[in-house]
Amino acid sequence: MAKAHVLVLPYPAQGHVTPLMELSHRLVDLGFEVTFINTEVDHALVVAALRASSGGEAALGGGIHLASVPDGLTDDEDRKDLNKLIDAVTRHMPGHLERLIAGLEAAGRPRAKWLVGDANMGWSFEVARKFGIRAVSVWPAATAALALNLKIPKLIEDGLIDDKGLLRRQETFELAPGMPPLHTSQLPWTNAGAPEGQRIIFFDLITRNNKLNDLAEMTVANSFHEAEAGASKLFPNILPIGPLSADRKPVGNLLPEDGRCIKWLDGQPDRSVVYVAFGSLAIFDGRQFQELAEGLELTGRPFLWVVRPDFTPGGLSKAWLDEFHQRVAGSRGMVVSWCSQQQVLAHRAAACFVSHCGWNSTMEGVRNGVPFLCWPYFCDQHLNRSYITNVWRTGLAVSPDVDGIVTKEELRTKVEQVIGDAGIKKRARLFADVARRCVREGGSSYENFNRLVNLLSE
Structure with a gap:
């Protein structure tokens, strides 16, 4: 019996597309049908890079279907402008995703049962709920980075940042034993390569996603327990399933590879x-x-x-x-x-x-x-x-x-x-x-990945 149809949605950046594509290959290998949804701009880049490297979309593998939605920006707008991208994605993409899901069903594709969405696209879990689609959240970075996001109330309470994410103290701290020491000036949202106003928008996005992530039934991360024992102890419900890899299958590169x-x-x-x-x-x-x-x-x-x-x-x-x-x-x-x-x-x-x-x-x-x-x-x-x-x-x-x-x-x-x-x-x-032991049979990531597969198989 065929397994569920799964929608996979990354945040529009290479560092997010790659791990979600690696996860998609793993799911296809186990018999799931996957529709991978990029923004139209990233979709065009992925297809062009595939054609240049290996002859076309078919090179991704029969089980991964490529789809796209507009990101809400015009062709001439700067997608490296964090302010513009976050605003456009959060305002325009939910409606476009709804139309895509309805269109897939109208075209006769199997009804999607799951959305496997980037935790940075928390609004997508609300869209999924409208269609009765269950959701899994994927955190594509270090578990410690998500832990920092989730501990924002504690950082405010301790006086390290204010309620807009701006620094109140300059010091090095550890979130928990075994976690990496970090200076407050190097918190992800204070070091986003953007002016202060844009950093506040980035911080607001993080705090919204923290709440929306609760709509997902499971959160998995591209990490492994032994790499981040301290963070895993702090948030045992974030399941590390990495390091993810695609075994030389295409990972959705936005530029052609020079072999x-x-x-x-x-x-x-x-x-x-x-x-x-x-x-x-x-x-x-x-x-x-x-x-x-x-x-x-x-x-x-x-x-x-x-x-x-x-x-x-x-x-x-x-x-x-x-x-x-x-x-x-x-x-x-x-x-x-x-x-x-x-x-x-x-x-x-x-x-x-x-x-x-x-x-x-x-x-x-x-x-x-x-x-x-x-x-x-x-x-x-x-x-x-x-x-x-x-x-x-x-x-x-x-x-x-x-x-x-x-x-x-x-x-x-x-x-x-x-x-x-x-x-x-x-x-x-x-x-x-x-x-490598973590992803082999019996390893911690192997067992967590099986928990994900069992959930998606329900």
Whole structure:
């Protein structure tokens, strides 16, 4: 007998699409029918990237149907403007989702029984309830990040923040024993890379989602118990089912992968390559970009660097960039616009991961036992950096100078420290073993995933 039809809805950003797509593949493998709902903009990017990489939507796998709804913004509006995106998504997408659900039924698709929705899209659980569709909430980041959100009343009571999420005290705190220490200036909503007014909107979204999440019958997270024992003890009802992976199936990339880098890695010695990637949202100005580039050269090590087309908007000399590419071409370095990060980190040549510490990247590095050099950009990435450097001790962090710049000398020094530290490498390898055991039969994430499957099978 066929299993239920499940709607899957991520927040419109790569770091949210990827884990929900990985979860979708797992559900399809178990016989569920999945309709994966992106915004129209992200849907077009995913389909274009699939066609460029492997020939079309069919490459996703027969059980995943791709669907899309408008996000409420016009084509020329900036979707990196947090204020505009949050406002448009929360005001316009509920109605569009309702019409999509009604349209699927009218077209003869099986009636959806479940919505597996991103916890950051809490309004979708209200939409699901209107249609009699049951809901599961997916938290795509660290359990500790959700714990911070849920403990906002306590942070207000303790006088760390006010009722708008703005700082009242500058200090380092721990939410609970075993959780990573964090400075109040690095709370996700105070460090959202946006002006104060937009940070308040982000904070309001979090507090609304905290209440809407109660409409879901289960909350699962892309984490594992042994990585976050303190957070799991604080909120035992948040079930870690990770680290999620898609076993080389497409994960809904918004940019085409450059497969040449895997062949380039094949030609490098074991544990020799510095892999550098800052996710889908980080932006570097021209000065920082140049320091990073020259720092990679200074290491004298082969490097693979992911530079998105919008990574450094304006201010960079094309002549300088062309000269840099010529200097590092061949065995010294390779620059790509996007890649299969899972394959890169699983490659025997990967020695060190210079990362923004987005949670997907963190879990992918952990799962493959690659030591980190942490360079967080915003939001929850500082929390993830604290896990890596203070709790797991599987990496180090860069230290910006008085102008906020990570210099080329700082990068070279820290890369050498990470690669040369036998303790970091040993802990990274052991932690990878723990992560892999969690998702195998009998592991904590394996058992939690079965609880999810049993619920979706009701």
